[in-house]
Amino acid sequence: MKIIQIKKRAGGYRTVYVPTLKQKKDLRKIYEDHLLHYPISSAAHGFALGRNVVTNALPHINKKITMSIDLSNFFDTCVKERTGRKFPVVVLDNCFPDGAARQGLPTSPAIANIMAADMDTAIGKMLKKKLPDAVFTRYADDMSISTDCEDYDILRDIQRSLGEIVSRCGFKINIKKSKIRNAKGGRRELCNVMADDDGIHPSKYHRKKLRGLKHKLQFITDNEEIKSIMRKIRGLEEFCKLKVPVPPEEKQKRKQAVKSANAIASNYHLKQLKSSDKIAKVIEERQLADNIYITNDLTYFYGMSTLTTGWTSCMAVTASRSYKRGLAFWAMLPGASLAIMLSDKDKTVAGITKKAMIARCLVFQLRDGQKVYSRLYGHETDKLVNALEDAGYSSCKQVHGLVEGNVPGTYPLPYFDNGRAEKITAKGSGKKIWRVKI
Numbered sequence: 001m002k003i004i005q006i007k008k009r010a011g012g013y014r015t016v017y018v019p020t021l022k023q024k025k026d027l028r029k030i031y032e033d034h035l036l037h038y039p040i041s042s043a044a045h046g047f048a049l050g051r052n053v054v055t056n057a058l059p060h061i062n063k064k065i066t067m068s069i070d071l072s073n074f075f076d077t078c079v080k081e082r083t084g085r086k087f088p089v090v091v092l093d094n095c096f097p098d099g100a101a102r103q104g105l106p107t108s109p110a111i112a113n114i115m116a117a118d119m120d121t122a123i124g125k126m127l128k129k130k131l132p133d134a135v136f137t138r139y140a141d142d143m144s145i146s147t148d149c150e151d152y153d154i155l156r157d158i159q160r161s162l163g164e165i166v167s168r169c170g171f172k173i174n175i176k177k178s179k180i181r182n183a184k185g186g187r188r189e190l191c192n193v194m195a196d197d198d199g200i201h202p203s204k205y206h207r208k209k210l211r212g213l214k215h216k217l218q219f220i221t222d223n224e225e226i227k228s229i230m231r232k233i234r235g236l237e238e239f240c241k242l243k244v245p246v247p248p249e250e251k252q253k254r255k256q257a258v259k260s261a262n263a264i265a266s267n268y269h270l271k272q273l274k275s276s277d278k279i280a281k282v283i284e285e286r287q288l289a290d291n292i293y294i295t296n297d298l299t300y301f302y303g304m305s306t307l308t309t310g311w312t313s314c315m316a317v318t319a320s321r322s323y324k325r326g327l328a329f330w331a332m333l334p335g336a337s338l339a340i341m342l343s344d345k346d347k348t349v350a351g352i353t354k355k356a357m358i359a360r361c362l363v364f365q366l367r368d369g370q371k372v373y374s375r376l377y378g379h380e381t382d383k384l385v386n387a388l389e390d391a392g393y394s395s396c397k398q399v400h401g402l403v404e405g406n407v408p409g410t411y412p413l414p415y416f417d418n419g420r421a422e423k424i425t426a427k428g429s430g431k432k433i434w435r436v437k438i
Contacts, residue, residue: 001097015076017102027094027106034091035110041120046140047109049248056144057193057200058244059135063146066188066195067155069162070177074141075103078115082170086114109140119169126161130154139191146188146195155180193242202240210236254298260352261298261331264306267350268317271328273298282365283337288387291342294363299354300338301331305377306349309356313377330362339363339373339393341384359384363393372396 002018019027040048045056060066071077078101080092087095091111095101101108101115120138127134127145131154134147149155166173187194187201194201213233220226246254262272281296288294300307304327305316315326330336340360347356359378365371371393376384
């Protein structure tokens with residue numbers, strides 16, 4: 001295990017422990033087997049399933065005062081001697097190099113949250129007694145308390161009480177980084193997310209950095225450097241969207257959907273999906289009418305021509321290789337969803353049982369916000385059309401040419417702004433075509 005020093009943006013150095021690949025794999029298994037299911041405080045938003053910097057900032061919207069409290073050497077103060085009987089021997093023997101839960105280990109964030117749970121609870125009780133309207137969140141070593149109280153005598157009393165609780169629980173406050181912000185002075189920062197009366201916003205630092213990278217990209221010619229900058233741009237763009245993370249139960253549902261889709265893919269020698277977590281569909285799932293739905297279920301994407309009441313389409317698994325590849329293409333495309341009308345009968349394909357589709361079509365959200373449906377397959381398609389048009393969808397034939405791009409025929413340009421699509425020159429014909437990386 002290496003120990004490295006990383007220079008901080010604000011000055012000084014951060015000590016990080018870097019485990020080998022084998023050590024990292026072993027520590028992740030320890031986390032999953034022994035630490036994942038420990039209860040943590042509802043105030044903890046860092047390194048917690050279903051929570052992130054966005055959920056950390058949301059409770060602080062429309063508050064007049066925010067107190068930011070930084071904890072010094074947060075991970076290094078989570079020492080083995082203070083664990084008591086909290087953890088099994090395998091955790092104590094492997095997750096505390098040099099006696100502490102060091103930064104850089106996959107297990108350290110979970111250990112720190114578990115060890116800080118008593119502190120979070122004590123702070124919550126103190127605030128309920130002294131400042132009932134206050135909200136309290138903690139993201140790793142950054143604690144935030146927001147209130148509408150502008151009485152600074154009360155706020156200073158809260159600070160003193162915080163110091164006592166933090167010290168009693170074995171942590172220490174970094175006075176230099178702790179401050180009080182008033183909403184009258186502008187947006188309040190909470191872990192690089194800005195909060196005001198209207199909502200949350202990406203910080204000026206991240207917006208300027210994103211703008212700078214996009215400007216720099218215009219003058220770069222080296223392909224490797226372009227790819228590196230594009231990765232940074234995609235990461236910053238994703239952060240600036242300030243998305244609430246997918247709940248753990250929803251992630252489990254997606255994993256099961258990928259497993260089912262891959263069972264069909266394996267049976268018919270199709271391209272398999274690697275991860276459903278990377279697929280963030282633009283159109284939300286909903287019921288349009290009796291037995292008529294818009295779905296993002298990956299099993300139905302891969303079963304477009306097999307999970308049916310007997311009809312088939314150009315996406316049939318017996319079709320040419322280029323058509324079969326379309327199953328994974330549409331499954332991975334964020335702006336494409338399926339509109340389906342279901343039978344009351346089941347259909348089993350490759351060991352996967354679902355309600356059979358009476359009819360289906362692809363639906364898209366275009367770059368200009370319009371929602372359209374494409375060619376329909378199956379029986380009783382008029383019922384599916386009526387439900388879609390009642391929900392505000394138009395035939396793609398009606399909107400051809402209204403969106404950016406040059407797509408042959410009457411097919412709409414789907415929502416390609418997803419980081420996976422690129423326009424390339426087709427071999428042989430020389431035509432410009434869209435390609436999605438899967």
